[in-house]
Amino acid sequence: MFQETMVYVGQMETYGKGCEVLEKLAVVRVSEAQLYRVTDRYGALLEEEIGYGIEVPLPQEATSVGEEEVVYAQMDGGMPLIPPAAKAAGTIPAPSNHSCR
Numbered sequence: 001m002f003q004e005t006m007v008y009v010g011q012m013e014t015y016g017k018g019c020e021v022l023e024k025l026a027v028v029r030v031s032e033a034q035l036y037r038v039t040d041r042y043g044a045l046l047e048e049e050i051g052y053g054i055e056v057p058l059p060q061e062a063t064s065v066g067e068e069e070v071v072y073a074q075m076d077g078g079m080p081l082i083p084p085a086a087k088a089a090g091t092i093p094a095p096s097n098h099s100c101r
Helices: 002-012 015-026 032-050 084-089
Strands: none
Touching (some): 002 032, 015 032
16 A cells, blocks of 8 residues: 555655655655655556557658648747847847747
């Protein structure tokens, strides 16, 4: 039962934070390395049992888009482009619809 708790905490937080949570809730001290080993081991067993490793085929070739067409895309962690002059001045301009690439 305790290993189940370790795996649950280990996959939710960083291993350091997970150790703190286990110490406060279960009054048991474990090292970050031990939390990693238990979480990794059970993760590997689950991966084996469930059969992860699903391969998603990539498209063979990209579809070209005309100049008048609109493409809607979403990404995680987009970084706005900041003009060099703004960087030098230490100012960050307000983002526009075309400022992420």
